[in-house]
Amino acid sequence: MATANPALVPEITVHSVEPEPRGWVSWITTTDHKRIGILYLVTTFVFFLLGGVEALLMRVQLGAPDNTFLTPATYNALFTLHGTTMIFLFVVPIMAGFGNYFLPLMIGARDMAFPKLNALSYWLLLSGGIVFYVSLFFSPPEAGWTSYAPLSGSVYSPGSGIDAWIFLIHLTGISSLIGAINFYATIANMRAPGMGWGRLPLFVWSLLVYAILLILALPVIAGAVTLLLTDRHFGTGFFDQGQGGDPLLWQHLFWFFGHPEVYIMILPGFGMISEILPVFARKPIFGYKAIAAATVVIAFLALLVWAHHMFSTPSATIVLVFFMVSSFLIAIPTGVKIFNWIATLWRGTVEFKTPLIFSVGFISVFLIGGITGIFLAVFPVDWQLTDTYFVVAHLHYVLVGGSVFAIFAGIYYWYPKITGRMLSESLGKWSFGLMYVGINVTFLIQHSIGLDGMPRRVYEYPDVGNLALYNLISTIGSFMLGLGVVVTAWNVVRSLKKGARSGPDPWKANTLEWFLPSPPPANNFDVIPRVRSVEPMKDIRRQIARQSETPVELGAAEPTPR
Amino acid sequence: MWMVIHGLIASAIGIAVGLAINWFPESASTQAGPIDRLYDILIWVSVPVFVTVTIIVLFSVQNFRMRPGEEQLDGPPIHGNTRLEVIWTAIPAIILVVLCGYAWVVLRDIEEAQAGEMRVNVVGQQFAWTFEYPQADGEPVRSKHLYLPKDQPVRFSVRAIDVIHDFWVPAFRMKIDAVPGIETGYRITPNRLGTYPVVCAELCGLGHAVMRATTRVVEPAAFERWIAQQKAPAQASEDGEVDGKALFTDGNGAATACGACHTLADAATSSATGPDLDEVLADKDAAYIEREIVDPNAEITPGFQTGIMPPNYGDTLSSDELEALVTYLGEVAGK
Numbered sequence: 001m002a003t004a005n006p007a008l009v010p011e012i013t014v015h016s017v018e019p020e021p022r023g024w025v026s027w028i029t030t031t032d033h034k035r036i037g038i039l040y041l042v043t044t045f046v047f048f049l050l051g052g053v054e055a056l057l058m059r060v061q062l063g064a065p066d067n068t069f070l071t072p073a074t075y076n077a078l079f080t081l082h083g084t085t086m087i088f089l090f091v092v093p094i095m096a097g098f099g100n101y102f103l104p105l106m107i108g109a110r111d112m113a114f115p116k117l118n119a120l121s122y123w124l125l126l127s128g129g130i131v132f133y134v135s136l137f138f139s140p141p142e143a144g145w146t147s148y149a150p151l152s153g154s155v156y157s158p159g160s161g162i163d164a165w166i167f168l169i170h171l172t173g174i175s176s177l178i179g180a181i182n183f184y185a186t187i188a189n190m191r192a193p194g195m196g197w198g199r200l201p202l203f204v205w206s207l208l209v210y211a212i213l214l215i216l217a218l219p220v221i222a223g224a225v226t227l228l229l230t231d232r233h234f235g236t237g238f239f240d241q242g243q244g245g246d247p248l249l250w251q252h253l254f255w256f257f258g259h260p261e262v263y264i265m266i267l268p269g270f271g272m273i274s275e276i277l278p279v280f281a282r283k284p285i286f287g288y289k290a291i292a293a294a295t296v297v298i299a300f301l302a303l304l305v306w307a308h309h310m311f312s313t314p315s316a317t318i319v320l321v322f323f324m325v326s327s328f329l330i331a332i333p334t335g336v337k338i339f340n341w342i343a344t345l346w347r348g349t350v351e352f353k354t355p356l357i358f359s360v361g362f363i364s365v366f367l368i369g370g371i372t373g374i375f376l377a378v379f380p381v382d383w384q385l386t387d388t389y390f391v392v393a394h395l396h397y398v399l400v401g402g403s404v405f406a407i408f409a410g411i412y413y414w415y416p417k418i419t420g421r422m423l424s425e426s427l428g429k430w431s432f433g434l435m436y437v438g439i440n441v442t443f444l445i446q447h448s449i450g451l452d453g454m455p456r457r458v459y460e461y462p463d464v465g466n467l468a469l470y471n472l473i474s475t476i477g478s479f480m481l482g483l484g485v486v487v488t489a490w491n492v493v494r495s496l497k498k499g500a501r502s503g504p505d506p507w508k509a510n511t512l513e514w515f516l517p518s519p520p521p522a523n524n525f526d527v528i529p530r531v532r533s534v535e536p537m538k539d540i541r542r543q544i545a546r547q548s549e550t551p552v553e554l555g556a557a558e559p560t561p562r
Numbered sequence: 563m564w565m566v567i568h569g570l571i572a573s574a575i576g577i578a579v580g581l582a583i584n585w586f587p588e589s590a591s592t593q594a595g596p597i598d599r600l601y602d603i604l605i606w607v608s609v610p611v612f613v614t615v616t617i618i619v620l621f622s623v624q625n626f627r628m629r630p631g632e633e634q635l636d637g638p639p640i641h642g643n644t645r646l647e648v649i650w651t652a653i654p655a656i657i658l659v660v661l662c663g664y665a666w667v668v669l670r671d672i673e674e675a676q677a678g679e680m681r682v683n684v685v686g687q688q689f690a691w692t693f694e695y696p697q698a699d700g701e702p703v704r705s706k707h708l709y710l711p712k713d714q715p716v717r718f719s720v721r722a723i724d725v726i727h728d729f730w731v732p733a734f735r736m737k738i739d740a741v742p743g744i745e746t747g748y749r750i751t752p753n754r755l756g757t758y759p760v761v762c763a764e765l766c767g768l769g770h771a772v773m774r775a776t777t778r779v780v781e782p783a784a785f786e787r788w789i790a791q792q793k794a795p796a797q798a799s800e801d802g803e804v805d806g807k808a809l810f811t812d813g814n815g816a817a818t819a820c821g822a823c824h825t826l827a828d829a830a831t832s833s834a835t836g837p838d839l840d841e842v843l844a845d846k847d848a849a850y851i852e853r854e855i856v857d858p859n860a861e862i863t864p865g866f867q868t869g870i871m872p873p874n875y876g877d878t879l880s881s882d883e884l885e886a887l888v889t890y891l892g893e894v895a896g897k
Contacts, residue, residue, distance in 0.1 A: 072768040072835070144765050150742060151725040151767060155873065156688075158859070241743025247726060248741060281626070283637030290647045312728060312763075313739045314746035317673065321666060328658040332651060338615060339650040340642075345622035348637040352627060360623055367615055371608045374658075378604065378665045380597050380672065383737045384586070387728060387763040451585045453732035455763040458771035464759075465587075 020522050031115035032522055036122050037101025038418065043126055044094040049489065050133075051085035054078045056482055059442075063475035065463035075459035076142035077161070081132075083145030084165060087261065088172045089129045091403050095268040096121070096179045098410055099207045101418065103183060105513035105520060106201045108192025108528045113185035121179040128171030135164035144457060146258070147228070149239030149250040154232040162232065166225045173218045180211035180218075187211075192512065194531035201511045201534070202285065205292045206271025209299045213260045213267070216303065221257035224250060248313055255306035263302040265399065267295060269406030270337055273359050276413050277341055278535075279509045280356035281348030287340040288534055294333035294340075301330045311379040312386050320379050327377035334370055338363060353507070354428030358409035361436050365401025369394055372447065390450030393443045400439050400481070408435070408488060415492065416506050420518040421499030427491040434484030441477025445470045510535035569610075569617045576609035590733035590758055590779060591750040593672040597735045600668050607657060672736075676715035676751065682708070684720040686727030686740035688872050689769030689835065690822040691760060692813065695789060703792040706812060706819065708760055708777040710752045711785035719747045724872060728764035731777050737763055752779040768870045769823060769835045804882050806890025817878035820887070823871070828894035836871060837863040844896025851895075852888045855879075 027035060058078050061070040070078070100118065104111055112118045135141065139159030143152040152162050187208050191200070200208075227238040228250070237243025239250045270291075278285040285291065307315065307323040341363055350356065372394040376382050385391060408431075415423050449470045454461055461467055505514040514537050516524060532539050581602055589598060626637075683694035683702070695703040708731075710716060720729050722740035730737040734750045762773035780788070810829050813819035821831030825838040842863050843851055853860055858871035872878075879887065 072771065076765075076768060076770075142768070148726055148765065151765065156725055156767060247743070281637060282628075282635060284639055284641050286640065287642040287647055290642065312737050314741060314744050317669065321669075324665065325662055328662055331658060332654050335654045336647065336651055339646075342615065342618050342622060343640075343643075343646065345619065345626065347640070348622070348626050349632050349635050350623050350627045351633075352623075360619060363619055364616060367612060371612055374608065374661075375601075375604050378600065378661065380665055380668045381601050381604065384597065384732070384735045386737065387730075448585070451587075453587050453730075453759065453761060455728075455730070455761055457765045460771050462774075 031111075031119050033100050033104050033112045033115065033118060034418075034520065034522075034524075036118050037097050037099075039122050040093060040097030040100055040125070041418075043122075043129070044090050044097055045489070047085050047089035047129060048094070049485070051082050051090060052482055052485060054082040054085065056478060058082065059475040059478040061459060062461070062471050064472070065468045066460055068460075070459060072459045073142060076144075076457070077140035079457055080141045080144050080147075080161075080165070081136075084132065084141075084168065086399070087145060087265070088168060089125075089132070091265040091399065091407075092176060092261070093125050093172070094407055095207075095210060095265070096125075096176065096183075098203075098268065098272070098407075098414070099183055099210070100179075102414065102513055103186060103204060103207055104190070105417075105516065105524060106204055106511050107187065107190060107195060108512050108525060108531065109186060109190035110524045112182050113189060114182050117178050118182055121175045121182065124171050124175035124178070128168045128175065131171060132164050132168035135161050138164075141165040146254060147250075148254075149228065149231070149247050150241075152228060152232075152250075153239065163229070166229050169221060169225045173222050176214050177218050180214035183207055183211040184215070192528050192531050192536075198289070199531055199534050199536075200292075202274035202288065202291055202295075203268070203271035203511075206267045206274070206295055209295050210264055210268050213264050213299050213302065217257045217260040217264070220253055224253035224257070227253075248310075251310050251313065252306070255309045256303075258309065259306040260299075260302045262398070263298055265403050266406075267298065269362070269403045270295065272406045272410040272413070273341060273362055274337075275511065276355045276359045276409050277344045279413075279507050280351045280353055280359075281345050282351065282508075283344060283348035284535060285340070286343035286346075287336075290336055291340050294336045297333040298330060301326060301333070305330060308377055308379075308382075311382045324377055324379050328374070331370065331374060331377075338367065338370075353412075354423070354425055354432060355409045355413035355507075357429065357432050358405050358412060361432060362402065362405040362409060365397060365405060365436070365439060368444075369397030369401055372397065385450060387455055388450030389446045389454050389456055392456050393446035393450065396439070396443045396446075400443070405435075408432075411488065411492070413507070414513075415495070416499075416502030417513055417516075417518050417520070419496060419499070420502055421495050421497075422502045422506060423491050423495045423499060427487055427494075431484045431487035431491065434480050434487060436484075438477050438479075438481030438484055442474050442481055443477070445473045445477075449474070505537065508541075510537050512536050515540065565617050565621050569613055572617065573610045573613045576613055577606060580605035580609055586735070587732045587758075588754070588756070589735065590731075590752055590754040590756060590777075591735065592753050593750050594733070594735040596668045596671050600665060603664065604661070607661065673749065675717075676749065679715045679717045679749065680711075681717050681719060682710075684708075684718050684729050684740065685723060686720070686729060686762065686766070686773075687723040687818050688725065688767050688870075689762070689773040690813070690818045691729070691762075691773070691775045693775075695792075697789075697793070703789055704812070705792065706822075707775050709785060709788050710777065710779050711782040712752055712755055712779050714782060714785075715749065715751045717747060717749050719745055721745050724874075725766050726764050727762045727766045727773070730761045730763040731758055732761065733758035733777070739764055755779050755781070772823075772833060772835055804886035806886040806888075807894075809879075809883055809887050810890060814879065814883060817875055817883075818872060826891075826895065828897070837866055839891065840896045843891055846892075846895070848888050848892050851891050852884065855884065855887065 030036060058075065061067050061075055139161045141161030141164060143157055143162060147162060147165060150156060187204060230236040231238055231240065237245040239245050239247050241247060274285055274291055304326045305323055307319060308327045311320060376385055376394060412423055412428055449467065452465055452467060454467055502518050504517050515529060529536060529540065586598060681696055685692040690706065693705045693708045697703060720738050720740045722742045724742065727740040728737055729740055736748045736750055738746050738748050756779055758777040760775040760777050762770060766773065807829055811819055811821045811831065821829050823833050823835035825832050827840050856876040858873060
């Protein structure tokens with residue numbers, strides 16, 4: 001018994017496996033977390049492409065001063081669609097997509113805690129997206145993704161677009177809430193034997209915090225849009241100063257949700273980077289506990305900074321000072337994460353694969369977004385910067401340079417596990433190059449556009465100063481960025497058939513999903529290994545190497561469980 | 563060592579470039595000085611941070627890259643270092659505390675009340691600004707453009723009639739939301755003669771982009787003359803008829819000027835936010851014109867959107883004013 005089994009002592013065994021169902025009906029009725037994860041990933045990526053097209057249309061309009069390519073109504077509809085799509089239909093749910101697929105695999109579970117609720121949360125997301133986009137054929141919303149009252153009230157936005165937006169918030173909100181509860185229950189109850197909180201993969205840590213933030217923040221926005229709905233249709237006056245309401249109430253409620261939302265969008269990205277860097281640096285993550293703790297601290301502070309979006313509203317100075325200090329504080333745990341990532345690269349053996357390149361790109365671009373965030377938090381300076389293109393530049397550095405780069409790193413890292421095929425490395429590097437140059441050409445110059453006095457959300461601008469040149473540069477950059485995204489989309493489609501076979505563990509990775517064949521079977525684990533450290537796969541490889549007394553080869557790490 | 567030298571050189575270049583670039587438009591208020599200085603200090607602090615992190619990342623990926631034959635190699639099993647964690651938590655914290663303190667000082671300076679302040683009421687509405695200069699003797703002087711005497715401390719009192727706007731003069735470096743139902747404001751002292759744009763910085767509807775006006779900072783004597791000029795016609799019209807054309811080009815303080823959004827040859831206005839009145843009102847009778855003013859959504863010109871024109875002209879115009887406007891438009895539109 002002592003030496004017979006080359007792998008691990010089975011802790012839990014399965015007795016029979018049903019054959020995998022096929023056909024489109026099986027996709028609609030599926031409750032398998034992996035299939036739901038794929039549905040999430042594909043759907044949200046389609047919304048990403050739609051949002052990208054909307055952005056490019058806006059950049060064409062702004063490419064020249066006094067342009068008449070789009071009408072003001074179309075332009076306002078486009079930035080409302082773009083912002084709403086990217087936030088509610090892309091970044092937040094694609095994180096749920098990765099979470100759905102990989103959370104159970106990484107903690108050694110056979111599915112989510114509530115598989116049917118999991119399916120429900122996907123279908124609610126899709127219906128939210130459809131309800132919202134159908135408004136294109138009637139009257140699309142034109143009040144921006146923030147839908148500030150009273151502009152979003154029935155007097156100034158009489159069309160049904162705002163109502164479509166409200167229902168999108170409700171549907172995707174319920175979807176995310178259900179998903180978040182599911183994530184939390186799964187992480188709390190279904191971890192592999194031996195996986196204590198100190199051995200939870202960092203991506204799972206970030207999903208745990210993502211779920212908690214969603215549970216805390218979403219009810220507030222759900223309440224706010226319900227008040228808006230009754231204001232619009234049932235004669236209440238929560239946001240109408242004429243009836244004793246307060247337009248600023250909307251902003252407080254919206255941003256109480258809206259700022260945690262920013263961290264909801266970036267924390268899982270941080271988690272992915274924390275998984276990918278150690279794999280490709282061939283070195284354990286530096287400061288595991290510090291990174292996990294920083295994640296929790298960021299989430300806590302994220303709930304206390306909402307009014308820094310409102311520095312130009314009439315508020316007491318002491319209130320502004322509080323929110324300036326709390327916004328500054330968030331820079332500290334974020335800095336801790338960045339320093340730990342760099343320390344992970346330090347003295348490693350850095351392998352230049354596409355996921356690593358996107359991760360390093362993430363650090364450098366996100367850093368710029370973080371620094372401009374400090375500028376915006378200093379509110380005497382913010383009075384000049386807020387509501388200008390400086391803010392647009394800042395938030396895109398954080399969301400495109402941060403979240404999107406992390407998502408792309410995740411796509412290149414995990415695609416082999418999902419499909420069993422490798423993505424093309426050369427297309428991946430091309431895609432990264434185009435996107436990296438594109439994002440900097442597009443958004444770096446936008447800081448100057450804002451500092452020169454161009455407010456955001458304007459469909460045209462006069463030909464004064466350098467605005468025409470700056471905007472043209474930005475437009476050219478946006479098309480490079482778009483091309484970079486298309487290259488990856490093409491890579492993803494092409495590699496389904498043409499990619500090299502990946503085997504179970506092409507990256508020599510650390511976490512449990514790589515223990516399984518690619519793609520994993522319906523029941524995930526026949527045998528759930530006991531977890532003895534943060535890097536269970538390293539332990540497994542080591543054990544195999546010890547037992548076979550020859551160095552284990554890359555990609556051949558799968559043990560025979562029986 | 564390589565890193566330190568490169569870091570110092572790159573930081574120095576970065577700071578020099580950061581300070582040399584003229585980031586902001588020309589400044590025209592005393593408050594701009596401390597704000598611009600604070601911005602420069604942020605550059606001083608942030609460039610070295612950016613350079614340090616970037617250099618270490620570049621150095622790591624260059625120096626520790628995987629070389630042929632190292633495919634099976636694992637790096638050293640370093641899991642962390644508590645002392646380093648404390649250092650890179652504490653240093654940013656100290657920098658941030660200092661920055662916070664400095665920002666507070668700047669804030670106190672620019673918000674300080676000045677002796678002998680002049681009050682200017684700023685009213686935002688879709689899609690134009692109105693500036694009111696309260697007068698000791700009677701009605702305030704109203705203008706579509708902002709006139710300010712040089713070196714005279716001003717306190718703006720900002721409000722909005724319909725939706726949220728944001729009163730921003732980039733040259734003054736200050737910005738405040740105009741929120742319906744709340745009176746807000748800020749103080750500045752203009753200190754440079756010239757003409758500067760006024761911009762609406764908060765999305766306020768389809769005409770948001772064109773909600774612009776002009777600030778003119780003039781010598782105090784010129785300002786006095788301008789006020790006197792503005793008063794004269796206002797007094798004359800008190801006993802006379804309401805001037806439909808003046809109403810069209812200037813509004814009445816509560817109602818936005820028609821000319822802010824509409825083209826009309828007779829009034830020499832040329833905005834394209836709303837339909838060209840010479841086209842759409844030609845040969846229309848008074849009843850039609852009145853209905854289009856009071857209930858603009860009843861009939862929408864093709865190519866334009868419902869809900870752009872404020873629907874409350876029936877309330878903001880007196881019946882005399884409405885009549886004068888309808889008569890005026892009937893006489894001149896399309897002629």
